[in-house]
Amino acid sequence: MIIVGELINASRKAIGAAIEAGDAEYIKQVAKEQDEAGTTYIDANAGIFVGEEAKYMKWLVELIQSVSDKPIALDSPDPKVIEEGLALCKATPMLNSISLEKDRWDKLLPVVAGNTDLKVVALCMSDDGMPTSCDDRLKIADKLVSGLTGKGVSIDNIYVDPLVQPLGTDHTFGVEFVNAVKAIADKFPGVHFMCGLSNISYGLPARKFINRIFMAQCISAGLDGAIMNPLDKGMMATIAAAEALAGKDKSSIRYLKAYRKGIVEA
Amino acid sequence: MIIVGELINASRKAIGAAIEAGDAEYIKQVAKEQDEAGTTYIDANAGIFVGEEAKYMKWLVELIQSVSDKPIALDSPDPKVIEEGLALCKATPMLNSISLEKDRWDKLLPVVAGNTDLKVVALCMSDDGMPTSCDDRLKIADKLVSGLTGKGVSIDNIYVDPLVQPLGTDHTFGVEFVNAVKAIADKFPGVHFMCGLSNISYGLPARKFINRIFMAQCISAGLDGAIMNPLDKGMMATIAAAEALAGKDKSSIRYLKAYRKGIVEA
Numbered sequence: 001m002i003i004v005g006e007l008i009n010a011s012r013k014a015i016g017a018a019i020e021a022g023d024a025e026y027i028k029q030v031a032k033e034q035d036e037a038g039t040t041y042i043d044a045n046a047g048i049f050v051g052e053e054a055k056y057m058k059w060l061v062e063l064i065q066s067v068s069d070k071p072i073a074l075d076s077p078d079p080k081v082i083e084e085g086l087a088l089c090k091a092t093p094m095l096n097s098i099s100l101e102k103d104r105w106d107k108l109l110p111v112v113a114g115n116t117d118l119k120v121v122a123l124c125m126s127d128d129g130m131p132t133s134c135d136d137r138l139k140i141a142d143k144l145v146s147g148l149t150g151k152g153v154s155i156d157n158i159y160v161d162p163l164v165q166p167l168g169t170d171h172t173f174g175v176e177f178v179n180a181v182k183a184i185a186d187k188f189p190g191v192h193f194m195c196g197l198s199n200i201s202y203g204l205p206a207r208k209f210i211n212r213i214f215m216a217q218c219i220s221a222g223l224d225g226a227i228m229n230p231l232d233k234g235m236m237a238t239i240a241a242a243e244a245l246a247g248k249d250k251s252s253i254r255y256l257k258a259y260r261k262g263i264v265e266a
Numbered sequence: 267m268i269i270v271g272e273l274i275n276a277s278r279k280a281i282g283a284a285i286e287a288g289d290a291e292y293i294k295q296v297a298k299e300q301d302e303a304g305t306t307y308i309d310a311n312a313g314i315f316v317g318e319e320a321k322y323m324k325w326l327v328e329l330i331q332s333v334s335d336k337p338i339a340l341d342s343p344d345p346k347v348i349e350e351g352l353a354l355c356k357a358t359p360m361l362n363s364i365s366l367e368k369d370r371w372d373k374l375l376p377v378v379a380g381n382t383d384l385k386v387v388a389l390c391m392s393d394d395g396m397p398t399s400c401d402d403r404l405k406i407a408d409k410l411v412s413g414l415t416g417k418g419v420s421i422d423n424i425y426v427d428p429l430v431q432p433l434g435t436d437h438t439f440g441v442e443f444v445n446a447v448k449a450i451a452d453k454f455p456g457v458h459f460m461c462g463l464s465n466i467s468y469g470l471p472a473r474k475f476i477n478r479i480f481m482a483q484c485i486s487a488g489l490d491g492a493i494m495n496p497l498d499k500g501m502m503a504t505i506a507a508a509e510a511l512a513g514k515d516k517s518s519i520r521y522l523k524a525y526r527k528g529i530v531e532a
Contacts, residue, residue, distance in 0.1 A: 167510060167511060168518065171518065172513045174511035174512065175486075175513035178486055178511075204518060205525045205530070206507075209530055209531065210507050213504060216482040217508065217512070219483075220483035220486055241476050242479050244437070245440035245441070245479060245480050246440065246441050247438045247440060250437045252433065255476075256470075256471070264472045265472070
């Protein structure tokens, strides 16, 4: 599983406050904790600071890199912020995210097109609104993948986000998402996924529980990446078990390691 | 989800002892508990008592029916035991199970063929041994389903058990089973499933946790029945969430009911 640790996001109260106060130690601590919990990437987002986003993004990137070798997910729709962040990244980062919305697509494509190593999250969203069915998602993913590969981005560097919608809004929103993962994986062999799953449980009780069950189903359908809290032990344990059950963990080595680390509750 | 409550099985120590001691109250209590926990069927198995199985099966059926209206799953490979049990059943029972093993098939088919209402568990096992791949299972299921429908059993009364094998033995055993559920559901529209999932975690730590994650994945693939312990709240909660996520619970009514009953841990 490719995990993007989501915690360093300015829209989270503690992080927004730490950025404003220049509290470098807190940012470094959160970066370190996510690293140690086994995240693959560390997300950096300073989106709430209009006009100062690039400055804070650079600050975040440097702080994260001072305590962790993990690559960074540059989380912004602004090409200037992405480019300034990119210039500082030591390990190949992930761009989070491009979409089919014309303004975002036009502005970010030149950044992506000029960078063959960059990993790109391709969000299934267009100016026609948000997809709800499997077919909606497949159509947008089709345009995103062909648009990106047409600009020289290799399929292996594309991380499709099929966009989770809340089950509480419509009872088909879980199964349509799962079917979309399956359909996209079948249609574009080698493509990866990246998405936040927690929106699925919006408005329902016991959200963490639902999120975990949904993760298990999505992994079974082919999901290989998620932006999430890597300190959530229950979710990390779910991923370990779900991947073993999906045939992706020979001799259950990673599951047994997770068990020995104490994150699986018996 | 069609749940067969598995607890009244003579191979379980407490039940074996209760049968030997003629402890009717204990059997009735276990029947009642499963009924109240929401089981669809109540399994009755007296298999360890060679030569006396039919006698005890009848005793179990009568005791169960004295406290519950739920139909019974007659759990025996012996046609005589099944027939004697059948004669007592008030609600249409489930026969658990026929298989492609020649002796079992030949002996049980006449019982099934003469009874158009009976629900039949068709276990994917043949004299060639136990299936391990999706293809193995599909081939056996094909013969079972066509053999049964050829004798007038309607597809809606067939409950295929694709036979879970332990993940600890081979890392593909989870995904091959899940793929078999999908393939069998696709090939035989209207067919049902019935199986015990707990074998998946044999030899691994935190078995209950693995079983639940596997249940979530199997439900996503189309599994609609299981023989299990309905008193296992964590598993019942998993089923409620997994079915809602699979689009089988409009307005999440059953999930919300399970939450209000207190079986979902937040």
